[in-house]
Amino acid sequence: MLNPRAFVRHRRTPPSTLAESYYGGASSASLTLCRALQLYEIWRRIAWLTIVLWLASAAGAFAAEKVSFINIDGAIGPATASYISRSIEQARAQSAQCLVIQLNTPGGLLDSTQKIVQSFLGSPVPVVVYVAPTGATATSAGCFITIAASVAAMAPATTIGAAHPVSIGGFPSGGEEKPDETMKQKLENFSISYIETIAGKRQRNIEWAKSAVKDSASITADKALQLKVIDVIASDMSDLLQKLNGRVVDGKTLKTAGAEVSEIKMSPSEHVFQKLWRPEVMFILMLIAIYGIIGELTTPGAILPGVVGAIALILALYLAAILPVNVTGLVLIALALMLFIFDVYAPTHGVLTVGGIVAFLVGSLMLFNRADPLFRLSLNYIIPATLITAAFFIFIIGKGLRAQRLPVKVGAETLIGKTVTALTPINSRTGRVFVEGEYWNAVSDTPIEKDGQAEIAAVQGLTVKLQPKGK
DSSP states (O other): OOOHHHHHHHHTSOHHHHHHHHHTSOOHHHHHHHHHHHHHHHHHHHHHHHHHHHHHHHHHHHHHOEEEEEEEESOBOHHHHHHHHHHHHHHHHTTOSOEEEEEEBSOBOHHHHHHHHHHHHTOSSOEEEEEOSTTOEEETHHHHHHHHSSEEEEOTTOEEEOOOOOOOOOOTTSOOOOOOHHHHHHHHHHHHHHHHHHHHHTTOOHHHHHHHHHSOOEEEHHHHHHTTSOSEEOSSHHHHHHHHTTOEETTEEOOOTTOEEEEOOOOHHHHHHHHHOSHHHHHHHHHHHHHHHHHHHHSTTOOHHHHHHHHHHHHHHHHHTTSOBOHHHHHHHHHHHHHHHHHHHSOOTTHHHHHHHHHHHHHHHHSBOTTOGGGOOOHHHHHHHHHHHHHIIIIIIHHHHHHHTSOOOSSGGGGTTOEEEBSSOBOSSOOEEEETTEEEEEEESSOBOTTOEEEEEEEETTEEEEEETTO
């Protein structure tokens, strides 16, 4: 029988020693087999751990594939340039495979377009410009932006081209003079050389790019792909990512198939300014500035009209430094305001007011270049604004200023100039008169007899100062 104490002792003994104690020692083959089983168990666990770690890293790598996305729908301006520049930096921070810009624009400012092109050419992240959805256009500034992209893509039934410069836009002085033939030629030559440089950098069709500026050439997506103006035609976003997958861009192989699309939204300030930089907004701000400042001048101490007018004026001047404003239009509008004010003081029977209305209407029509559909100020704004401004000066400002020039109708000042009869002899120290149902003390440098007629020259407290009538 087994000894219980020996059993307890054997429980604390390693398996190999236990085997030796019962069987009087183990053969070398048995020990080798035992060690082999132990090694097998160790390697099996290592293999499983390796597989789990590899799967985890593979899943992490797959989840890390991300594509940043922004949508530009409308005119190209300062807010657009700021938005795109910020999006490139954010895409880099997110380690995105690329930044996809869905574009639909009729054009925009040349200054803003240059900033966007510069940000594209210096971008650490591949930039894909995708002209979409179906029916979208990339004309004028949009053509420059599309050609400057790392990858240019278009949806079916979209167009690109018509990049001939219309106006240079955004002069530092806040105005746009009508360019002469020399200035037009300089601007055209600059635009041709600029788009030629961009197309050469991105290895696109240089001759067509030049014709888009010089001849306003415009083509469809299919023709653009055929002429090597763009790289890809994609029906939608998923199709685009599928066709971008595996493409080598700027030395980087894109992994976009099934990637997570992360949209970068406009910031509140960018969104507000994108809505503000329009001719209609500047025109309305200019009217608010006019009404507010003139309202404060005619009603001192009101404060609110002056504050609102000053803020509107600052915003209008800022927009004037960006938008292609015609200085002649501004001068005519200023002339109209002066004519409105002069008519209040000059008895012209409305001649100056009519002139002011005509000057305001013509100035508003000339304020922006009506040949450029992007910055054309609609008559739906001009005509009502002209009528409201004329009514403002005729019925509000005009009536107010005329009322200020009327004689005083209440108070002691109304007694001046009235004829009174002396109740007692009046001299420089004493006298009495009855006027407007009241008895008044009266004095006069010229003595006046009792029942004599005199005229009130001044009111000094409760005493009226008289002078002989007719003097």
